[in-house]
Amino acid sequence: xxxxxxxxxxxxxxxLKAKKFSAKELTQACIxxxxxxxxxxxxxxxVFDNALIQADFADKKIAEGIDLPLLGIPVALKDNMLxxxxxxxxxxxxxxxxxxxxxxxxxxxxxxxGAIIIGRTNCDEFAMGSSTENSAYGVTKNPIDISRVPGGSxxxxxxxxxxxxxxASYGSDxxxxxxxxxxxxGVVGFKPTYGRVSRSGLIxxxxxxxxxxxxxxxxxxxxxxxxxxxxxxxMDSTTIADNTYSKDKQxxxxxxxxxxxxxxxxxxxxVKENLEATIAKFKALGYTVKDVxxxxxxxxxxxxxxxxxxEVSSNLARFDGVKYGLHVDGANGIEDxxxxxxxxxxxxxxxxxxxxxxxLSSGYYDAYYGTAxxxxxxxxxxxxxxxxxxxxILTPTTPTPAFKFGEKSDPLSMYLADIFTVPANISGCPSxxxxxxxxxxxxxxxxxxxxxxADLGREDNLFAASKEFGNEVK
Amino acid sequence: xxxxxxxxxxxxxxxxxxxxxxxxxSHEFEAILNYVGEVKGATDxxxxxxxxxxxxxxxxxxxxxxxxPHESGIFTEAILKEAPAREGDYxxxxxxx
Numbered sequence: 001x002x003x004x005x006x007x008x009x010x011x012x013x014x015x016l017k018a019k020k021f022s023a024k025e026l027t028q029a030c031i032x033x034x035x036x037x038x039x040x041x042x043x044x045x046x047v048f049d050n051a052l053i054q055a056d057f058a059d060k061k062i063a064e065g066i067d068l069p070l071l072g073i074p075v076a077l078k079d080n081m082l083x084x085x086x087x088x089x090x091x092x093x094x095x096x097x098x099x100x101x102x103x104x105x106x107x108x109x110x111x112x113x114g115a116i117i118i119g120r121t122n123c124d125e126f127a128m129g130s131s132t133e134n135s136a137y138g139v140t141k142n143p144i145d146i147s148r149v150p151g152g153s154x155x156x157x158x159x160x161x162x163x164x165x166x167x168a169s170y171g172s173d174x175x176x177x178x179x180x181x182x183x184x185x186g187v188v189g190f191k192p193t194y195g196r197v198s199r200s201g202l203i204x205x206x207x208x209x210x211x212x213x214x215x216x217x218x219x220x221x222x223x224x225x226x227x228x229x230x231x232x233x234x235m236d237s238t239t240i241a242d243n244t245y246s247k248d249k250q251x252x253x254x255x256x257x258x259x260x261x262x263x264x265x266x267x268x269x270x271v272k273e274n275l276e277a278t279i280a281k282f283k284a285l286g287y288t289v290k291d292v293x294x295x296x297x298x299x300x301x302x303x304x305x306x307x308x309x310x311e312v313s314s315n316l317a318r319f320d321g322v323k324y325g326l327h328v329d330g331a332n333g334i335e336d337x338x339x340x341x342x343x344x345x346x347x348x349x350x351x352x353x354x355x356x357x358x359x360l361s362s363g364y365y366d367a368y369y370g371t372a373x374x375x376x377x378x379x380x381x382x383x384x385x386x387x388x389x390x391x392x393i394l395t396p397t398t399p400t401p402a403f404k405f406g407e408k409s410d411p412l413s414m415y416l417a418d419i420f421t422v423p424a425n426i427s428g429c430p431s432x433x434x435x436x437x438x439x440x441x442x443x444x445x446x447x448x449x450x451x452x453x454a455d456l457g458r459e460d461n462l463f464a465a466s467k468e469f470g471n472e473v474k
Numbered sequence: 475x476x477x478x479x480x481x482x483x484x485x486x487x488x489x490x491x492x493x494x495x496x497x498x499x500s501h502e503f504e505a506i507l508n509y510v511g512e513v514k515g516a517t518d519x520x521x522x523x524x525x526x527x528x529x530x531x532x533x534x535x536x537x538x539x540x541x542x543p544h545e546s547g548i549f550t551e552a553i554l555k556e557a558p559a560r561e562g563d564y565x566x567x568x569x570x571x
Contacts, residue, residue, distance in 0.1 A: 350495075354480065361486070
């Protein structure tokens with residue numbers, strides 16, 4: 001009997017190599033777990049019907065003695081990553097019947113690493129949201145408490161790992177869409193440095209911020225999943241190489257906490273206590289923890305809600321009911337656009353496209369977009385200056401544990417759920433959410449996450465500290 | 475921002491929205507723009523690092539050389555299969571004039 005709730009990629013790979021179980025048995029165990037558990041959770045939009053065929057193929061390679069980092073490991077993908085000849089809808093009705101004509105670069109790399117692509121997971125429409133309530137295909141529930149959201153936008157990918165349906169999954173993070181659901185579901189979620197993972201074949205939301213990254217049970221697994229998909233890609237001109245950013249600065253086990261910023265943002269008592277407990281744990285591990293003054297961080301969310309809708313409005317202009325996706329017929333050509341987009345896009349998507357149109361319109365462009373770009377640079381410079389002194393920045397991942405369905409009906413209050421995760425997207429820095437403690441709410445133990453952020457290109461520091469911290473928690 | 479302004483923006487964005495939605499969007503936009511307005515007027519007193527790639531400096535060419543094109547037409551069918559309407563190897567749209 002395969003126990004998916006404790007199995008990691010590391011332990012599964014050992015078991016596969018030792019022939020304790022086959023890739024087919026492991027994949028079947030995942031499919032069975034999805035069948036029993038996903039009726040309540042609804043993390044998956046589709047389990048691919050060729051999953052067991054992929055598993056057979058992996059078993060053949062294992063029998064030949066081939067060793068690959070993910071050989072025989074089933075992984076789930078957020079519904080915005082293209083897998084050739086499979087549906088990809090980005091949680092939107094406008095792409096309900098869309099079938100990918102090609103593989104995303106990340107998927108190609110996963111296949112080369114021997115992974116089994118088991119299916120696609122639910123997400124907020126076009127990755128826009130913090131609760132997975134914006135999917136056109138219904139909500140995903142938090143496996144720890146099904147009256148609560150799993151976070152978002154990659155809520156399905158987080159819930160799938162947390163519920164023990166798969167060992168690993170991938171999502172995309174534009175303002176916290178990997179780290180926030182990871183925190184809400186009690187798993188590890190990692191956003192790489194902007195440009196480390198190719199966005200070719202990722203359905204675009206805000207191109208200067210989008211980044212693919214993994215969900216896993218441990219930091220070791222997250223590192224394996226990251227190493228498989230990273231790398232320069234001719235199909236994405238913003239990708240960077242291993243040595244693009246200098247790794248000369250030595251890792252000194254020094255952590256900075258922007259305390260003034262964290263404490264001004266309405267965090268709950270449990271989140272604050274958890275931060276203090278985490279600081280104590282790092283100190284016990286031999287880390288120096290000090291306060292850092294990052295006075296610009298508080299502007300990150302405002303900058304985000306200018307840059308992101310602007311990019312969304314231009315990226316989503318491609319959905320015209322002509323080239324692909326939903327077409328709703330009107331009286332003439334232009335009416336086709338209005339109807340296809342009006343009916344194909346959900347409410348949050350319509351809101352952001354129209355807001356982005358305003359921000360980019362003549363007379364407002366300089367006041368909003370131009371200023372936001374200046375602020376983006378100031379935030380990035382301030383963070384990078386701090387990294388001359390400290391190796392990592394520590395904050396809670398979220399101000400609160402998972403909230404209830406419908407609790408944040410006002411858009412601005414929902415946006416504030418991303419207050420601590422957004423700075424890493426604005427600056428491009430790599431950032432990870434690690435499970436750390438619980439908040440006791442209404443008789444349930446809700447997971448909390450702690451977030452570490454490193455300088456551009458310093459994933460090595462992030463994983464070194466995350467692994468030490470993870471081992472301490474166990 | 476009022477309902478009429480939202481409807482004008484929706485027209486620019488080529489999205490059909492109802493009057494009721496435009497009305498509620500106008501209030502939501504007020505709240506959001508009020509929040510993001512805190513960055514207005516920000517200036518950078520010390521431009522220490524260039525914007526691109528956070529300090530790498532310099533812009534470089536990322537385009538491949540314009541040579542060795544793929545065989546013409548090999549992706550046509552896969553792409554046109556997703557089109558809502560086609561005529562032969564063309565996307566079909568309504569008459570404009």
